[in-house]
Amino acid sequence: MNDVLIIDDDPATLELMSLALSRKGYQVRTACNGEEGERQVKCSPPDLVITDIVMPEKEGIYILRVLRDLAPEIKVIAISGATCWGGEHLNYLDVAERLGADRTFAKPFHLPDLLASVGELCAQKTGKT
Numbered sequence: 001m002n003d004v005l006i007i008d009d010d011p012a013t014l015e016l017m018s019l020a021l022s023r024k025g026y027q028v029r030t031a032c033n034g035e036e037g038e039r040q041v042k043c044s045p046p047d048l049v050i051t052d053i054v055m056p057e058k059e060g061i062y063i064l065r066v067l068r069d070l071a072p073e074i075k076v077i078a079i080s081g082a083t084c085w086g087g088e089h090l091n092y093l094d095v096a097e098r099l100g101a102d103r104t105f106a107k108p109f110h111l112p113d114l115l116a117s118v119g120e121l122c123a124q125k126t127g128k129t
Contacts, residue, residue, distance in 0.1 A: 002122040003027045005046040007037035009055040034058030045071050053080035053092045068100045075121040081107035
C-alpha cells in the first residue's frame with residue numbers, strides 16, 4: 001500500500017483529498033502546514049507528497065527543496081491557488097516544476113486528474129506500469 005502525505009492549510013482541501021485517496025486504497029497522512037509536513041517526512045518518509053505551495057509556517061517551495069535534498073526518490077505533486085511569486089510574474093507552479101515537482105495542479109483542480117497522477121507516480125515508484 002502506498003503511503004501519501006498531504007500538506008495543505010485548507011481543512012476542506014485536506015479532507016477532500018484524504019477521503020478520495022483513502023477510498024482508492026492509499027494510506028493517507030495529513031499535515032496542516034509545512035512545518036508539520038517536514039516533521040512527518042523526516043520521521044517517516046512517504047512514497048508521495050502532495051503539497052500546497054502557499055501556507056503558513058513553511059511554504060510548499062521550502063518543502064519541495066527539503067524533499068529533493070533529503071529524499072529525491074519521493075514523488076511530489078505541488079498544488080496552488082496562487083498565481084504569482086511576490087511582485088514578480090513567476091508562477092508558483094512553474095517554480096515548483098523547476099525545483100523538481102513531478103506534477104503540478106492549479107486550484108481548483110479536477111479530482112479525477114489528481115487521482116490519476118497519484119496512481120501513475122506511485123506505479124513509477126514501485127516499478128509497476
